[in-house]
Amino acid sequence: MNNAPAMADKPRIIFATNxxxxxxxxxxxxxxxxxxxxxxxxxxxxxxxxxxxxxxxxATEKSTTIHKLTNGNVFSEDTGIEVAAIGGEPGVHSAYYAGEERSAEKNNAKVLQKLGDNPNRKARFRTIISLIWNGREHLFEGVTEGHILMAPAGSQGFGYDPIFVPNGETRSFGQMTLQEKNRYSHRRIAADKLVAFLQTQIA
Structure with a gap:
């Protein structure tokens, strides 16, 4: 019962994702x-x-679409993995890299196939959060540098997590708990910037 006022006082924001x-x-x-x-x-x-x-x-497309529907505060995020040796692919096409069915397994397999045994495994995850707050857009970026494994490892997370190892680690994101991943996560970096901004707005 004591928590009800605190919950009511928290800012409510729609996250524009399915x-x-x-x-x-x-x-x-x-x-x-x-x-x-x-x-x-x-x-x-x-x-x-x-x-x-x-x-x-x-990211802007998603937040703007939901803002127009709700006229409320909303944020969205878009993320891509950029692999240096294949020209920054998949990048913006990360979700559908291997086809319209949006298969993580096929996307990972395509990256590994295109890389082959190339010794340059450098890659990075990049997240952009688009926040529309009181009718104005604000963008926040999070980047995690790392490299691509020779084969998938781990079953945690989603997307390209099983083939990506962040700098400073020997395990893939797919081998980490969510709490461990948050120490390196591109989404966490962008989300921290989002929170820092909101704290200046609701103080």
Whole structure:
């Protein structure tokens, strides 16, 4: 009962995504400072297009679409993995790299096939969060540098996590708990910037 006023006082922000893995990661990164509401929890059932050629533009597309529907505070994120030896691919096309079915296994296999035995395994994850707060957009970036393994390792996380090892680690994201991943996570870095901004707005 004592928690009710505290919950009511928290800023409520819709997270413009249908990806429950991302909701879990962002909520874990943000903690209990902000009441994150997924599209599903907000009763919004749409598939937001990602038609643009940059991560920034796709993040803006998603937040703007939901802001127009709700006229409320909303944020979105778009993430890509950029592999140096294959020209920065998959980049903005990370989700559908191997086809429209959005298969993580096939996406990982395509990256590994294109890299082959190339000794340059350098890669980075890049996240952009687009926040629309009181009608104005703010962008926050998170980058995690690392390298690509020769084969997938681990079953935690999602997406490219089983083939990506962040700098300073020997394990892939797929071999880490969410708490361990948060020490390096591109989403955590961007989410921390989001929280720092919001704290200046709601103090």
């Amino acid at each position: 990806n429950e893995h991302k909701v879990t990661e962002i909520q874990s990164a943000i903690g209990d400072k902000i009441n994150i509401v997924s599209l599903k929890a907000a009763g919004i059932d749409i598939d937001i297009p990602e038609p643009h050629e940059t991560i920034e533009a796709n």
